[in-house]
Amino acid sequence: MREYLVRRFLLLILTTWGVSVVVFLIMRVVPGDPITAMMGEGGVSTEQIAKIRRDLGLDRPLYIQYVEWLWDTLRLDLGKSLWKGTEITFELKTRLPVTLQLAIMSMLVVVVVALIAGVLSALYQDTWVDYVFRVFTIGGLALPAFWVGILVILALALWFHWLPTIEYVPFTQNPRENLIQFAFPALVVGWRGAAVTGRMVRSSMLEVLREDYIRTARAKGLAERVVILRHALKNASLPVVTILGIEMTLLLGGVVVIEQVFSMPGLGRALVSAIYYRDYPMVQFLVTFFALVTMVINFLVDLTYAWLDPRIRYE
Amino acid sequence: MGMGRMVFLGVVSLLLGLGMACRPAPPGQPPTPVPGPRLEFPTPTPFPTPTPLPIAAPGAAVTPTPAPVPTPTPPPIGKYGGILVFAQERDVVSAEITMYEGLSYLSQHPTRPLYSQIVMNDPQDAYKVIPDLAERWEMRPDGMQWTFYLRRNAVWHDGRPVTAHDVKFTFDRMFNPPPGQVRGRAAPVIDYMAGPESVVVKDDHTVQFNLKFPAASFLALMNNPYLVVMPKHYVEARPDKQVRVWKDVIGSGAFRVKTMTPGSLYEMVKFERFYIPGRPYLDGIKVLVIPDPATRFAALRARRLHIIPQGVTYPQAEVIVKDLPQLVLQRVPRLAGDTVQMNVTQPPFSDPRVRRAVALALPRGCLKDGPCYAVEPDGYMGGVLFPYGPWALRIEDLADKVHGYASTVAGKEREREEARRLLAAAGYPHGLKVVMDTRELRSYIDSAQWAIEELRKVGIEVTDLKIHDSASYYELTLHGRHRIIAHGHAFALDDPDLIIPDHYMCGGAENHPKLCDKEIDELFYKQQRTLDVGERIRLLRDLQYKILDRDAKIWIAWEVSRVPHWPEVKGWYAVNSLYMSMHFWDVWLER
Numbered sequence: 001m002r003e004y005l006v007r008r009f010l011l012l013i014l015t016t017w018g019v020s021v022v023v024f025l026i027m028r029v030v031p032g033d034p035i036t037a038m039m040g041e042g043g044v045s046t047e048q049i050a051k052i053r054r055d056l057g058l059d060r061p062l063y064i065q066y067v068e069w070l071w072d073t074l075r076l077d078l079g080k081s082l083w084k085g086t087e088i089t090f091e092l093k094t095r096l097p098v099t100l101q102l103a104i105m106s107m108l109v110v111v112v113v114a115l116i117a118g119v120l121s122a123l124y125q126d127t128w129v130d131y132v133f134r135v136f137t138i139g140g141l142a143l144p145a146f147w148v149g150i151l152v153i154l155a156l157a158l159w160f161h162w163l164p165t166i167e168y169v170p171f172t173q174n175p176r177e178n179l180i181q182f183a184f185p186a187l188v189v190g191w192r193g194a195a196v197t198g199r200m201v202r203s204s205m206l207e208v209l210r211e212d213y214i215r216t217a218r219a220k221g222l223a224e225r226v227v228i229l230r231h232a233l234k235n236a237s238l239p240v241v242t243i244l245g246i247e248m249t250l251l252l253g254g255v256v257v258i259e260q261v262f263s264m265p266g267l268g269r270a271l272v273s274a275i276y277y278r279d280y281p282m283v284q285f286l287v288t289f290f291a292l293v294t295m296v297i298n299f300l301v302d303l304t305y306a307w308l309d310p311r312i313r314y315e
Numbered sequence: 316m317g318m319g320r321m322v323f324l325g326v327v328s329l330l331l332g333l334g335m336a337c338r339p340a341p342p343g344q345p346p347t348p349v350p351g352p353r354l355e356f357p358t359p360t361p362f363p364t365p366t367p368l369p370i371a372a373p374g375a376a377v378t379p380t381p382a383p384v385p386t387p388t389p390p391p392i393g394k395y396g397g398i399l400v401f402a403q404e405r406d407v408v409s410a411e412i413t414m415y416e417g418l419s420y421l422s423q424h425p426t427r428p429l430y431s432q433i434v435m436n437d438p439q440d441a442y443k444v445i446p447d448l449a450e451r452w453e454m455r456p457d458g459m460q461w462t463f464y465l466r467r468n469a470v471w472h473d474g475r476p477v478t479a480h481d482v483k484f485t486f487d488r489m490f491n492p493p494p495g496q497v498r499g500r501a502a503p504v505i506d507y508m509a510g511p512e513s514v515v516v517k518d519d520h521t522v523q524f525n526l527k528f529p530a531a532s533f534l535a536l537m538n539n540p541y542l543v544v545m546p547k548h549y550v551e552a553r554p555d556k557q558v559r560v561w562k563d564v565i566g567s568g569a570f571r572v573k574t575m576t577p578g579s580l581y582e583m584v585k586f587e588r589f590y591i592p593g594r595p596y597l598d599g600i601k602v603l604v605i606p607d608p609a610t611r612f613a614a615l616r617a618r619r620l621h622i623i624p625q626g627v628t629y630p631q632a633e634v635i636v637k638d639l640p641q642l643v644l645q646r647v648p649r650l651a652g653d654t655v656q657m658n659v660t661q662p663p664f665s666d667p668r669v670r671r672a673v674a675l676a677l678p679r680g681c682l683k684d685g686p687c688y689a690v691e692p693d694g695y696m697g698g699v700l701f702p703y704g705p706w707a708l709r710i711e712d713l714a715d716k717v718h719g720y721a722s723t724v725a726g727k728e729r730e731r732e733e734a735r736r737l738l739a740a741a742g743y744p745h746g747l748k749v750v751m752d753t754r755e756l757r758s759y760i761d762s763a764q765w766a767i768e769e770l771r772k773v774g775i776e777v778t779d780l781k782i783h784d785s786a787s788y789y790e791l792t793l794h795g796r797h798r799i800i801a802h803g804h805a806f807a808l809d810d811p812d813l814i815i816p817d818h819y820m821c822g823g824a825e826n827h828p829k830l831c832d833k834e835i836d837e838l839f840y841k842q843q844r845t846l847d848v849g850e851r852i853r854l855l856r857d858l859q860y861k862i863l864d865r866d867a868k869i870w871i872a873w874e875v876s877r878v879p880h881w882p883e884v885k886g887w888y889a890v891n892s893l894y895m896s897m898h899f900w901d902v903w904l905e906r
Contacts, residue, residue, distance in 0.1 A: 032786025036793065038408070044415050045824050046793060048497040055495040085409060085559030086577060094577055150609050157613035166402075166603050166619050167580040263605040265578030273405065273578075278786045 008302075012295050019291040020073075023284050024066050030278075033058065034082045037277040056082065069284060083279040091270055091282070098168060099266035102189070102255050103248075105182050109190025110197055110247060114240075117194070118201025119233065122209060133198065140195025145254050149188045149261035156184075168265050185262040189254045193247040200243045204236035211235075238308055245301030249294045393596040393886055393903030401622045402603040402611050406578055410561045412541050413485065414492055415499035420625060420805075420893055423541060425581045425602040427897040429472075429566035430543035431590075433463055433482060434534065438901060441808065441890040442705070444538045448477060448567065448590075458529030458846055465520040469590040471546045472571040479522035484547035486514045493556040500807050501541035503816070507533055528844050531851055532812040539807055540894040543568075569595040569900035578604055589900065596886075596903035615642075615879060621904070622880035625893060629692055632877040645878045645889040646693075648703045651805035652873040653690060653762040659867050660829045661798045663749070668741040670866035673799070674719040675734035676773040677766060678727055680872045685724040690761040694872030696720065699819070699859040701891065702873060704809040706852065708859050717863055734773040746774030752781045753801040754788040762871060763801035792827050800827060807894045811855055815839050819862050828867030835861055 078088035121133035256268030274282035409416035437443035449463040469477040507530040562575040570583035581602040657664035680696035681687035700707035714722040821831035842854035883905040
């Protein structure tokens with residue numbers, strides 16, 4: 001097991017480094033750079049552009065620029081946004097809590113809704129409960145989150161003449177306002193995840209409920225609640241955990257879009273904006289960071305398998 | 316049918332019904348190209364008659380400008396208190412609004428209330444220059460020297476006094492920008508000076524500008540809403556000699572920085588030691604960042620915003636007029652418009668006949684008896700300069716008099732016929748195929764799609780519309796690799812010395828057609844030095860006709876600002892520039 005952990009850890013470092021190289025090169029290959037992006041609102045001459053490139057060190061060879069960035073990052077000096085001049089650590093400090101809270105609340109929606117709805121749907125297969133669940137899941141899969149988000153906002157504004165607070169309110173400052181603010185985007189993002197995961201819960205449960213050991217559990221007189229929760233659900237959860245791992249990484253993508261719609265100042269929006277403006281240090285850091293988070297989630301999911309199914313051993 | 320199935324069908328129907336019921340008008344959808352009834356606003360704000368000329372120009376060469384009376388403290392007519400909330404779609408780019416970085420309104424709008432200018436525009440008249448930091452000024456009779464006398468009670472947000480050294484420092488930076496910066500929209504005024512030595516500090520509260528020539532537009536360009544005075548002591552003490560990050564700003568404006576949450580909020584509070592006693596009325600201002608236009612509009616409806624100063628789209632204005640009569644909608648002609656531009660250095664547009672064909676094919680604004688420009692149905696006809704300003708050719712100078720400016724359906728059809736004939740003469744008897752480029756902004760794409768339809772009517776087929784993001788689009792146009800583009804422009808203020816060099820002269824930064832014509836350049840320099848207003852207007856008319864004759868930048872329509880706000884917002888007036896009216900010290904909330 002220890003050897004496996006060490007191997008995974010080294011692979012994680014190598015992959016992160018690979019991602020940083022690829023992102024660095026892609027950003028330099030796409031047409032336009034931070035200076036031309038800044039010209040989007042007005043004109044600057046070619047001579048002026050050359051001066052700014054020189055001033056910002058963007059005229060130096062690529063390998064020097066990369067090595068310098070890597071060295072600074074390893075020393076936790078993330079540098080400044082080329083576009084806005086703010087420290088990247090400042091952006092990270094203010095934006096990470098938003099993305100983190102949104103991801104956690106969305107994940108809660110996914111897990112709670114998927115488990116409850118999936119189990120009920122399996123237990124009441126082909127009844128109206130099941131039909132409602134299926135409509136819910138088809139809706140979640142078919143309707144893009146950004147569209148649902150816009151509808152939610154319009155519905156609140158048109159019918160209730162009300163919207164949640166738009167400027168970000170930290171939980172520590174006003175927990176009630178903060179939870180109301182995050183509830184709508186979390187529900188919108190969570191809907192898709194809940195739909196996918198719920199369908200998996202339902203099909204796994206249907207499979208497990210037909211197993212002999214469930215019949216045995218019932219035959220020996222166990223309460224239905226114990227049969228479902230302890231015997232059926234735990235055994236049905238292995239594929240669900242896989243899906244949850246994938247959903248968690250997809251959620252990061254969903255959060256990027258929904259932050260835009262609900263005006264939430266998270267890392268997703270910072271990334272979109274940084275790519276748009278070719279803000280090299282910001283994009284390099286954020287993509288590498290998101291890649292690292294994705295790999296850590298996958299790693300944790302792999303470890304969870306072993307906990308759920310003792311037969312699984314990593315060599 | 317069983318109970319379960321009935322419930323199932325019921326739920327499905329309910330969901331579909333809900334979906335249909337709350338389906339919004341898709342944001343940013345291009346307006347229908349079909350000529351339809353024009354939007355009738357119930358109480359249309361009349362477009363202004365041509366405004367009085369800037370005070371620098373009339374008789375400037377012969378008599379010194381009378382020293383304006385210092386602004387008396389106006390009696391408090393507004394109500395004190397309240398936080399004004401407005402929104403914009405993205406973060407502040409840079410608080411260095413005197414430099415190129417801060418040239419977007421995204422930077423200028425939240426930053427301007429923090430700073431002061433030397434002079435500023437009257438809140439209700441973009442052309443009338445009134446005192447700001449300078450309580451009065453005078454011009455030497457030859458028009459080559461201007462002296463500004465600064466207020467003695469103006470202080471920076473850190474308590475230090477504002478002095479003439481700060482003014483000189485601000486101009487020195489424009490001559491020699493700090494590393495990573497180049498001159499921006501505030502800088503054209505320095506073209507009238509020989510160098511930093513032209514700005515002389517006479518004493519702590521007197522600063523003198525020595526010009527290379529008597530510049531008719533000097534005072535007008537000093538009124539540039541990007542030209543804010545920077546604190547010398549503070550900027551010089553900073554390691555990079557810049558104040559790029561908004562939260563670091565120390566200004567002398569009516570408001571000072573309270574807090575900043577990137578991507579969400581820029582919050583200012585009243586500066587108690589502001590130099591106009593009794594101002595500002597507001598306790599503070601919040602600028603929210605709301606990227607999605609539909610969300611922004613919904614926030615206004617839900618009263619989460621007081622005002623959207625950058626304005627709303629035509630379809631949103633329609634919604635306001637029809638469904639939200641309780642909102643105030645200020646409509647004024649705007650210093651902005653949509654264009655189609657042809658690169659004169661690239662075939663086939665290097666051939667003047669092809670350019671003329673394009674100019675003839677595209678309608679301008681509304682036809683009297685036909686359709687309007689579909690993208691901005693309330694947009695209006697105009698030429699090279701803002702048609703409602705003092706310098707421009709009037710609509711009556713253009714309509715049916717200049718090629719492309721037919722004002723009726725029959726006239727336009729005759730122009731299309733002429734366009735076909737010119738194309739045939741240029742070697743394209745069976746039509747011409749071209750690729751068009753544009754930027755990924757909704758308004759640019761809409762203009763491009765509209766132009767494509769119009770060009771098709773004379774046999775010019777756009778085979779591909781390439782939509783670029785900002786960075787790659789400007790890479791393309793900067794190096795002149797484009798042929799024909801759909802592009803929008805907005806100006807900080809209406810002055811030929813600000814607009815013409817950038818847009819129509821050799822090497823101009825926004826001269827995307829790459830036009831370079833000595834005759835145009837010479838005529839520009841001549842009018843720049845002409846202090847007699849009548850003569851200058853005559854020269855400018857010649858210049859505009861010459862530019863129109865080159866058929867390089869076609870103004871499809873000039874735009875209208877449609878600024879909605881709740882009635883409790885008082886003292887805020889939309890003027891022609893998107894960048895003016897953002898000082899906020901005389902704005903109040905009625906309740």
